Amino acid sequence: MKREKNKRRELSLDRRTFLKGAALGLAGTALPLDKADASFWETFFQKHFREMNDTEIKKVLQRLEKEAEQKYKKAIKIGNEKAMPGVLFGYGLDLSRCIGCRRCVYACVDENNQSKDPQIHWITVLRFKKGEKFSDLEESEKYYNPPQVPEKEYFYMPVQCQQCENPPCVRSCPTQATWKDPDGIVVIDYNWCIGCRYCMAACPYGARHFNWSEPGRKPEEINPNTHYLGNRPRYKGVVEKCTFCIQRTRNGRYPACVEACPVGARKFGNLLDPNSEMRYLIEHKRVFRLKEALNTNPKFYYFFAYGR
Amino acid sequence: MSDKKRHLLVMLASFFLLPFFFSLAEAAEQDIPKKFFVPPPPFTPGIFPCSQCHQGMPVNRKPRKLEQMHQDIVLKHMPDGWCFDCHNPDNRDKLRLANGKLVSFEESYYLCGQCHGTVFRDWKVGLHGKRTGMWNGEKQYLLCVHCHWPHEPVFKSIRPLPPPMKPSDIK
Numbered sequence: 045m046k047r048e049k050n051k052r053r054e055l056s057l058d059r060r061t062f063l064k065g066a067a068l069g070l071a072g073t074a075l076p077l078d079k080a081d082a083s084f085w086e087t088f089f090q091k092h093f094r095e096m097n098d099t100e101i102k103k104v105l106q107r108l109e110k111e112a113e114q115k116y117k118k119a120i121k122i123g124n125e126k127a128m129p130g131v132l133f134g135y136g137l138d139l140s141r142c143i144g145c146r147r148c149v150y151a152c153v154d155e156n157n158q159s160k161d162p163q164i165h166w167i168t169v170l171r172f173k174k175g176e177k178f179s180d181l182e183e184s185e186k187y188y189n190p191p192q193v194p195e196k197e198y199f200y201m202p203v204q205c206q207q208c209e210n211p212p213c214v215r216s217c218p219t220q221a222t223w224k225d226p227d228g229i230v231v232i233d234y235n236w237c238i239g240c241r242y243c244m245a246a247c248p249y250g251a252r253h254f255n256w257s258e259p260g261r262k263p264e265e266i267n268p269n270t271h272y273l274g275n276r277p278r279y280k281g282v283v284e285k286c287t288f289c290i291q292r293t294r295n296g297r298y299p300a301c302v303e304a305c306p307v308g309a310r311k312f313g314n315l316l317d318p319n320s321e322m323r324y325l326i327e328h329k330r331v332f333r334l335k336e337a338l339n340t341n342p343k344f345y346y347f348f349a350y351g352r
Numbered sequence: 353m354s355d356k357k358r359h360l361l362v363m364l365a366s367f368f369l370l371p372f373f374f375s376l377a378e379a380a381e382q383d384i385p386k387k388f389f390v391p392p393p394p395f396t397p398g399i400f401p402c403s404q405c406h407q408g409m410p411v412n413r414k415p416r417k418l419e420q421m422h423q424d425i426v427l428k429h430m431p432d433g434w435c436f437d438c439h440n441p442d443n444r445d446k447l448r449l450a451n452g453k454l455v456s457f458e459e460s461y462y463l464c465g466q467c468h469g470t471v472f473r474d475w476k477v478g479l480h481g482k483r484t485g486m487w488n489g490e491k492q493y494l495l496c497v498h499c500h501w502p503h504e505p506v507f508k509s510i511r512p513l514p515p516p517m518k519p520s521d522i523k
Contacts, residue, residue: 138479146513163517187518192509296486307499307507308482320487321478329479349479 083107092220093233093272104235105272112277116263123271125294127227133288134228134322134343135299136311137202140350143307144169144193144200151304152204155289156275157267159259166253166286167204167301174199181250204301205230205251205286206334206342213243213252222283228315228343229288231273239281248335249342252285288312315343325349388476388493389485393457400457402444411441428504438463438502464496 086107091100105122112120149167158164170184174197177183184201194200211230214222221236222243244252258280270276271291278284289299293312302310313320322345325331329347336342393400405421415434418425427433440448447455447463455462465472474480478491481499485491499507 143507143510144512145510146515149516150513162522165516168516187515189512189515191511193512194509293487296488298484298487303482303484305482306510308480308494311479311483313487317488321483324477325479349474 083111087235090235092236094223101272108272108276115277116266118263118266118268120266120268120270120277122276123269123291124273125271125291127225127229128294129226130314130316132228132315132343133207133293134313134315134326134345135207135288136313136322136325136345136347138309138311138349139199139201139346140348141307141309142169142200142202143309144171144188144195144198145306147304147306148202148301148310151300152286154265155267155292155300156287157259157261157270157277158253158284159255159261159278160265161260162256164253164255164259164284166251166284167202168250169200169202171198171200173197201346203249203251203334204344205288206249206340206344207286207288209341209343210339212246212248212338212340216242216246218242225273227294229273229290229293230285231287231290232283232285233273234276234278234282234284237282239283241283243283248338248340252283254283255280388461389490390458390493390495391498393460393495394498395457400445406444413441425503428506429502458495460502461496464502 086104090104093101096104101124105124109120109122112122146169149165149169152158152166153160153164156166158166168186170181170186171188172178172184178199178201181203188198207228207230209224209228211224214224214230218240219236219238221238222230222232224230239254241254244254255278259278266277267275269291271287271294274287274290289297289301293299298312299310302312311321311325313322315322315326317323325347326345329349331345331347333342333345413436430437436448438447440446440454443454445456447457447460449455449463450466461472461475465475471480475493475496481496482494483491496502496505
């Protein structure tokens, strides 16, 4: 009797068991067994970044550094500096000073290893006619190219990731590949991003950019000082964006765009430090944030230092 | 409480509070840090120290058009301006404030701050002008004259870097 029952169980394949087996079988065919080296399997079974402990992260960083070195034939350091306690980063941009020269755009590309072909810029400088409504970004011009800037009848507004306190991109991500770190920087794990681009649709500022193909950048142009959540080499099919130069600012340095601006329109500091220049400008100058009505609560403050 | 007692109390309180008021006054004085971390002033090579030529030269204080030296300097800063509004006739290696105090070229911000007070205030806290270095540590300031040529201080227009690629240009 017992034997008969067992036999029946062997024969009759219930739905759950069948699906399990099918999934395993499919996975087996999908994984190319010929390149099943250790690195491949480690990538495949990598845990979520925030669930890994320090030794696991260290192992991952070593693996990624090795892969990057093989790819670019040069040593690339991938760091994992944690957010400093008591720090909330804020950014200020003086619209009464910006001359629209785009020095920040290209300083950012050089620092953060963006793809040059196809082109990815994390900063977009918008040009508006003076006296026109500029809360409507659709009215702006981003391909302006006069022989000299500033032009008399225009003003300029650079837009990049606003590092929202209430980021819609983070909520829209189905895999939790993007999140807000304790110092307020919204970061992306490029190994966890599946490239669905929901976050790009959710972002009201157009700050997120997609790698439509393998990022094109010559090895000699690669900045070897990188951060896991920032400017490390990216892959085809992942989303990237401004991280306030996480690899610099978590070591106390100013972001690259701040140091590149020839008119000193860009300001950066700790919003929790009452003596920082950010706090001073918020308390003393005319300040606004982009699309405030959307309740995204950006930490990117546009201000007017000149003329009150 | 009698009047005498109250009097004594006020005296005692002021005795203890006096050092506090002094320290407040001191803090106000220290509001202007004595030195900012600035790179050297952008002199034309070989022009400094000024005394290498001006030493022993008779001083002509009369406003006039310069014909032998410094002809390239066309003063477009303020109407009826003249060299000795800022430069010191007796010791050329220094600048002179309106109150007669001499400042070095490394501290020329005090000179500019005499008229441009609001900008000077913003510059001191780090709002006007460019800062490099550490957001939580040592910052490098720039002097006013690094961006504004003092004889014609309007910021010069520059060529913008190329615009981003249009989607229609991507093959």
